């Protein structure tokens with residue numbers, strides 16, 4: 001263990017409290033839940049690679065341009081091609097003002113990856129189509145569906161590594177567009193996701209290693225084949241795709257008559273793997289709400305890669321193995337031992353809290369969200385609920401939430417609607433809880 005690293009005085013880049021950081025690490029090492037909080041009052045620190053307004057606007061416009069293409073490729077139920085999820089009020093006995101952002105039910109992929117992973121794929125397809133003059137700038141993208149265009153796309157290969165959901169989302173949409181898809185899966189990936197990809201003609205390469213190892217192998221394979229590599233550890237495009245979700249949430253909050261401000265801060269609970277999805281959403285929300293939004297990243301106790309990086313305070317990834325943790329978790333979507341360096345640079349200084357939750361708590365919430373709200377979630381997708389009470393308690397004590405304020409809590413449900421029935425019933429019946 002490298003605890004002396006965490007005890008160094010140089011906490012400047014993360015600005016957490018060293019003593020709290022040590023306490024959080026000690027809990028993790030015991031396999032218990034942990035909370036890391038940013039020093040209150042520090043406000044908006046300047047990140048090294050902040051998101052620009054233009055990038056987000058570009059993303060929103062690109063998603064709109066692709067709507068007719070996606071709705072043609074995925075015609076089920078008269079879908080209009082919008083990658084959008086509902087914001088609902090949680091009906092049970094949870095905290096008051098508890099809302100749920102239903103990305104577990106996003107079209108095509110059934111997870112938050114329909115935003116970032118699919119966005120990067122669309123960027124590449126559009127870029128390729130312009131370069132090969134399949135379309136001209138400003139022209140409708142429906143021309144992508146002509147036989148001449150499809151012949152060009154068929155010759156192109158996309159490579160990605162995944163613990164399951166990113167590969168599933170990218171593979172599904174890439175194949176629908178006719179592209180070759182080579183998906184490198186870490187040992188965490190569920191069999192049904194791999195089978196489904198194989199059945200639609202994706203090449204699934206199964207690795208016995210963890211996610212970080214699968215990314216490295218995918219990267220070298222892509223270089224050798226001159227394929228397009230979607231790099232979950234370093235991709236600005238992925239990050240920007242996720243960031244576009246912020247404006248969607250803002251519109252939904254206003255439609256409910258909710259105003260975010262100092263007296264009613266927005267607190268978002270974001271399940272976190274490598275950090276791209278929660279990082280992008282946070283960057284987008286900070287652009288809109290500044291200090292009035294608090295971003296809580298939620299990770300499994302065995303894979304808290306962003307928590308340990310923030311606690312170490314150097315602004316660079318730290319491997320959870322260095323702390324004696326094993327990255328073995330039921331939350332396959334979050335089983336990542338080392339955070340994205342790009343995310344730490346682009347938003348690390350603005351992450352307000354990182355909460356690590358137990359597998360048991362996630363499974364309990366899979367059951368509870370189903371029983372109380374009819375939400376079909378996988379453990380990763382339910383983790384935000386498990387962090388809520390832990391965060392509120394600590395944040396009030398630490399003064400991160402004003403005692404007179406009435407926060408609006410949004411739990412981001414990030415995956416699970418496509419879980420096959422046997423998988424879901426097994427979760428409901430498992431005695432992990």
Ligand SMILES: *Cc1c(COP(=O)(O)O)cnc(C)c1O
Nearest residue numbers: 165273274275276277333414415
């Ligand atoms: C991938 C994923 C996340 C987190 O996204 P990262 O970009 O890896 O941080 C959260 N929930 C689910 C269900 C996921 O599949």
